[in-house]
Amino acid sequence: MTSFDFLGKGIKFPFRFDRKTGGVATSEVTSQDHARIRESIVQILGTRVGERFMRPDFGSRLHELVFEPNDSVLKGLIRHYVIDAIRKWEKRVVITEVTFEDGPEQVDANVLQVRIHYRLIQSPVTGNLVFPFHREGRTEQPNG
Secondary structure (H helix, E strand, O other): OOOOHHHOOOEOOOOOEOOOOOOEOEOOOOHHHOHHHHHHHHHHHHOEOOOOOOOOOOOEOHHHHOOOOOOHHHHHHHHHHHHHHHHHHOOOEEEEEEEEOOOHHHOOOOEEEEEEEEEEOOOOOEEEEEEEEEOOOOOOOOOO
């Protein structure tokens, strides 16, 4: 047993069936290289609450923010929703920081790059990933 076996393994993301067995494909990556944890975080953040039939409370509320203006309120809400969802559904990590790539080209962009920094539980090992949050710009409706 390696020191990271407590992290476990899970379903491959994106979800698919194994051709040989016909069952659900499991992730082939080990927990030590963070790829499985990244898969899990992306799956959590990309799933809308209520979207899963047998687990309607799974996911994040990020989709509720797609029409919001790109400002500090949006970033605060994204930070809150990311931390809340990962804390609830990904017990193998502790979020240490959520930041945004705030270059001048990002101010009016419809994609916010959300950088998530985390630490594995029971370990000093850290990791990070960038999750692209896609906004939809509001279009003005003509009067009349």
